[in-house]
Each structure stands twice: as C-alpha cells, then as structure tokens.
Amino acid sequence: MTANILFAAGDTRWRVYEAPLRRALDNKGVDARLATDLPPAEVDYIVYAPDSAVQDFTPFIRARAVLNLWAGVEKIVTNPTLHIPLARMVDHGLTQGMVEWVTGHVLRHHLGMDTHILHQDGVWRPDAPPLASDRRVSVLGLGALGAACARMLSHLGFPVTGWSRSPKDIDTLRCLSGEAGLHTALEEADILVLLLPLTPDTESLLDAARLALLPADTVILNPGRGPLIDDDALLAALDAGKIGHATLDVFREEPLPPAHPFWAHSRVTVTPHIASETRSETAAQVIAENISRGEAGKPLLHLVDRDAGY
Ligand SMILES: NC(=O)c1ccc[n+]([C@@H]2O[C@H](COP(=O)([O-])OP(=O)(O)OC[C@H]3O[C@@H](n4cnc5c(N)ncnc54)[C@H](OP(=O)(O)O)[C@@H]3O)[C@@H](O)[C@H]2O)c1
Numbered sequence: 001m002t003a004n005i006l007f008a009a010g011d012t013r014w015r016v017y018e019a020p021l022r023r024a025l026d027n028k029g030v031d032a033r034l035a036t037d038l039p040p041a042e043v044d045y046i047v048y049a050p051d052s053a054v055q056d057f058t059p060f061i062r063a064r065a066v067l068n069l070w071a072g073v074e075k076i077v078t079n080p081t082l083h084i085p086l087a088r089m090v091d092h093g094l095t096q097g098m099v100e101w102v103t104g105h106v107l108r109h110h111l112g113m114d115t116h117i118l119h120q121d122g123v124w125r126p127d128a129p130p131l132a133s134d135r136r137v138s139v140l141g142l143g144a145l146g147a148a149c150a151r152m153l154s155h156l157g158f159p160v161t162g163w164s165r166s167p168k169d170i171d172t173l174r175c176l177s178g179e180a181g182l183h184t185a186l187e188e189a190d191i192l193v194l195l196l197p198l199t200p201d202t203e204s205l206l207d208a209a210r211l212a213l214l215p216a217d218t219v220i221l222n223p224g225r226g227p228l229i230d231d232d233a234l235l236a237a238l239d240a241g242k243i244g245h246a247t248l249d250v251f252r253e254e255p256l257p258p259a260h261p262f263w264a265h266s267r268v269t270v271t272p273h274i275a276s277e278t279r280s281e282t283a284a285q286v287i288a289e290n291i292s293r294g295e296a297g298k299p300l301l302h303l304v305d306r307d308a309g310y
Pocket of ligand 1: 146163166195199223224250275310
C-alpha cells in the first residue's frame with residue numbers, strides 16, 4: 001500500500017526536508033507519495049510544523065498521525081480539531097545541538113569567561129575558577145534534551161541535580177520530583193537550566209517565590225520556553241542583585257521586541273531561539289521510522305500525552 005504523506009511545514013522547510021525524507025522513506029522500504037499538496041481525504045500521515053498553514057485537521061478523515069518536526073508541541077497540543085495521535089520530534093541532531101549550547105553557556109559562566117573577554121583593561125585578575133565539582137547545576141526537565149544535557153554536565157564533573165514530573169533513576173544524576181524536590185533543586189543551584197515543556201503546569205514555574213529560593217548569584221539558562229519564567233519577577237531579582245545572570249534563548253514574544261528590557265540589561269544575555277533546531281537528515285530518519293511503524297501496525301514512537309500537554 002502507498003502511504004500518502006503530506007508535508008505541511010512550509011516551502012522553506014520543504015526545500016530542506018524533501019530529499020532527506022525521500023531517502024529515509026526509501027531506506028525504510030516505505031512506498032510513499034510525499035507532497036506539499038494532497039487531497040486531505042487521501043492523506044495518511046501529516047509531517048507538521050505548528051506554524052503551518054494547516055490548522056484545521058477536520059478534512060483529514062483518514063489520517064493516522066501528525067508527526068511534528070518540533071520538540072515543543074504547545075502550539076498544536078490544544079488544537080480542538082486534532083483527534084489523531086501526535087508524535088513530537090526526538091532527534092539526535094536536535095539533542096546534540098542542545099547539549100552543545102547548554103554546555104557552552106554553563107562553561108562560560110563557570111569559568112568566568114566574560115571577565116577576561118569583556119575587560120581587556122590592563123588589570124591583572126589572577127583568580128582561577130573553581131573546579132566543576134564545586135559548582136552545582138540543576139536541570140529542570142529530564143526528557144530527551146534535559147537528560148542529555150545533565151549527563152554531559154555530570155560527565156564534565158559538575159554535581160547535577162535533575163527534576164522531572166515522574167521519579168527517575170539516571171546514572172550519576174541526583175533525580176528529584178515533586179514540589180519538595182523542586183525546592184531542593186532550586187536551593188542548591190549555582191547554575192539553573194530550564195528544559196521543561198510549556199504546559200499549564202509549567203507556565204510561570206519560575207515566579208518570584210521560587211526565584212527567591214535560589215542561592216545568591218545563581219546563573220539561569222533558559223533554552224526551554226519563555227513563559228516558564230515570570231519576566232517581571234526575573235527582572236526584579238536581577239535588579240536586586242539576587243540573580244547573577246540570565247541567559248535566555250526563548251521568550252514570551254518572539255522575536256523579542258527591541259524595547260524589551262532584557263536586551264539592555266547588563267546581566268542578561270539574549271540569544272534568538274537558536275539553542276538547537278531539528279536537523280533534517282536525522283529528523284527525516286525519525287519520521288520515516290514512525291511511518292514505517294504505522295504502516296506495519298506497530299505503536300508510534302514519541303507520542304504526545306495530550307492530557308499532560310507534552
Ligand atoms: N530553544 C530551543 O532551541 C529548543 C529546541 C528544542 C526544544 N526546546 C524546548 O525544550 C523542551 C524540552 O524538550 P524535550 O524533548 O526534552 O521534552 P521531553 O522529552 O518531553 O521532556 C520534558 C521533561 O519535562 C518534565 N516535565 C514536564 N512537565 C513537568 C512538570 N509539570 N513538572 C516537572 N517536570 C515536568 C518531564 O517529566 P517526565 O520525564 O516525568 O515526563 C520531562 O522530564 C521542549 O518542550 C521545548 O519547549 C527548545
């Protein structure tokens with residue numbers, strides 16, 4: 001049987017994804033009709049990005065799954081017209097990119113790189129940084145991305161505490177869950193990394209009360225989602241000298257408006273949602289694997305729990 005696959009993720013991505021997808025489907029032995037325009041009633045699978053023109057899934061009467069190209073699903077998971085399984089993206093390339101971004105920014109602050117890069121002023125500052133073993137890192141979210149970042153930081157010698165919804169047991173990490181676990185993770189975070197999905201439970205998770213639990217001079221890295229943090233509470237904590245630095249990759253409004261105080265704040269680093277992205281070569285293999293599973297009647301990988309919102 002031919003699988004009719006609609007690529008509903010825009011023309012720019014089609015140019016990048018078409019060849020890798022065709023190769024990956026071919027390698028999996030999937031007999032596929034892959035196109036950006038198919039009669040909705042004939043579509044079996046929808047390869048999707050939430051900024052797609054397709055927002056009403058009602059006409060896709062025989063579609064078996066939506067395969068999201070993004071790891072974050074907050075913009076599609078609440079779509080009232082979507083009643084078929086939704087798979088999110090778990091891609092080796094995406095994970096590797098996030099590990100590199102998080103590790104780089106942790107090391108920037110751990111080693112105090114800014115001191116020497118920003119102040120070439122003739123002053124000899126001989127303070128050596130501590131070892132990683134003396135810098136505690138907490139990672140909120142221990143999914144595909146958070147766990148990979150936490151493992152890398154632990155491998156480098158940082159004592160890493162991770163926090164997730166369900167209890168976990170991961171190698172050398174101290175894994176916590178629940179509100180008490182969150183308190184401990186915050187109270188013992190010299191560097192805090194946010195890699196939670198955006199859901200009703202995680203929105204504004206880092207509010208004034210929880211920011212107050214962090215040790216003095218904590219550095220916050222947020223490559224998760226902007227609304228995880230209460231912006232006003234963060235700015236107040238930065239202005240009060242409570243938070244050492246915030247490196248933010250994601251924002252409530254993107255692009256971050258030019259007048260937003262984050263841009264001008266001396267202790268905020270803004271990166272434009274570039275921590276990591278789905279890589280076409282590896283992501284195409286994940287999509288093809290799922291379509292091949294669907295065709296064989298096997299359960300799909302990386303299915304979103306619609307009730308939990310991620
Ligand atoms: N900046 C970028 O470039 C970029 C790129 C890709 C992704 N992202 C963001 O990164 C997020 C994480 O991606 P992922 O692939 O690692 O997601 P994931 O595999 O779904 O993992 C999510 C983690 O968060 C935990 N979690 C969810 N809700 C929670 C709650 N209420 N309390 C405590 N823990 C909770 C989950 O706990 P359980 O393990 O118990 O389920 C899981 O450990 C994405 O949702 C997206 O927003 C950003």
